[in-house]
Amino acid sequence: MIFIELSYKNNNLHIYYIMLELKSMNLQMKRVDFENGTITSNILGASLPMLVAQILSLLYNIVDRIYIARIPHIGTAALGAVGLCFPVIVIITAFSNLFGSGGAPLFSIERGKNEPQEAKKIMNISFSMVCICAIVLMVIGFLFARPILVLFGASKDALIYAYPYLMLYLIGTLPSMIATGMNPFINAQGYSTIGMLSVTIGAVTNLLLDPLFIFVFGLGVRGAAIATVISQTLSAAFVFFFLTKKAELKVRLLKKEELASCTAYAKNIVSLGTAGFIMQLTNSLVTIVCNNVLSVTGGDIYISVMTIVSSVRQLVETPIYAINEGTSPILSYNYGARRPCRVRKAGAMMALMILGYTAVMWSIIIIAPKTLIGIFSSDTTLMKDAVPALKQYFAAFICMDMQYIGQTVFKSLNKKKQAIFFSLLRKVFIVVPLTYLMPYALHMGTDGVFLAEPVSNVIGGGLCFITMLLTVLPELKRMERKNALYETGTIL
Secondary structure (H helix, E strand, O other), X not given: OEEEEEEEEOOEEEEEXXXXXXXXXXXHHOOOOOOOOOHHHHHHHHHHHHHHHHHHHHHHHHHXXXXXXXXXXXXXXHXXXXXXXXXXXXXXXXXXXXXXXXXXXXXXXXXXXXXXXXXXXXXXXXXXXXXXXXXHHXXXXXXXXXXXXXXXXXXXXXXXXXXXXXXXXXXXXXXXXXXXXXXXXXXXXXXXXXXHHHHHHHHHHHHHHHHHHHHXXXXXXXXXXXXXXXXXXHHXXXXXXXXXXXXXXXXXXXXXXXXXXXXXXXXXXXXXXXXXXXXXXXXXXXXXXXXXXXXXXXXXXHHHHHHHHHHHHHHHHHHHHHHHHHHHHHHHHHHHOOOHHHHHHHHHHHHHHHHHHHHHHHHHHHHOHHHHHOOOOXXXXXXXXXXXXHHHHOOOXXXXXXXXXXXXXXXXXXXXXXXXXXXXXXXXXXXXXXXXXHHHHOOOOHHHHHHHHHHHHHHHHHHHHXXXXXXXXXXXHHHHHHHHHHHHOOOO
């Protein structure tokens, strides 16, 4: 049971203590055994709690937008303005995943090799880099928030709402990065339920505090940011407590004398995490480019439309992320343990689950787009423009799965070069040029902005998936043959 006691002393609110009685709930015992059991049960055991966590994590982002869109008189304008902050938020998240998603597969591979001390070292290095990076990003954000927002397409009117939201959000940079960057190490140890719980704490808190601060206290956009910071802080506190007190392998900051010996590991973490980092960073880049082009071709209303489309994308992609992240440690662990058959089975099951889910959601987007858009806004003018934009944007949604499947396999098996290349290919080399080419050179206006995404999904996703099949499957076959030779005594 989780007990949070609040004490008022000298008229100030203090968090007196957070006491976590995890043993009474036996949560630490509910672990996924990556080595034994069926692949399907392992993936479901890791993915289902991850799915709940991802859905709840989504609340951090979309709940703010839902409530902001409903602020009387200014909702639509404020929604578009806050949408301009998303690239900054994505950049912060990208840096946390650079170290978390980069370190967790290496951590799992070392656990598969039965090297717990090496695994622990990787986790400590990742944690230290998360903390240092968070402080640096926060300082940069405070110093350059206004020019950054202008660069991202903010008008003078938009800055009225975007600037205070961002400045308050930046206060929570460190807890946000700890919660996001270190949760993969909880899941990588098999504590998927705990990973889910860490996100639940923050998401539920945000869900409750948002209407309180926005409407009851009358803080508007500022209230949404304050609620998010408080929520992220509680989530980070839980993650830190579990990884330092309850986990099998516990985390700590590196000591000064350890820094020199950790350089090689740090390079590997950053190298492997670069793929996911680039993927998220390029998402931010694409958002910036789209907002700039849309502000010219469609005006501020289309920035709000893009905010809605991006929100729907986050909503429908959440289960895909959960399946990917739930499967990743299983792929990494069994790859490190040299079990190619289980690696293949895990990859195949991941692909089937993702494709099946996407087929259902794709149908809903095409048949009932107003239902999804209505979650975020009831503005009739916005709805009129958002429906065709949503259908265009998701025209080749199922082809995007091939990108995610390929990227997850490359990342999980420590294929750094392939993971980085295909992250850059789809977004930087295809989407960004098309976002300028189709609206201007091909005279497609706003339609060209939304159609750039499906074109990139077909080209980039297809190439990524095919390359994965042509490179990974032969390697697994070679590993299988070598294992057979070891077993027969041909190779000693």
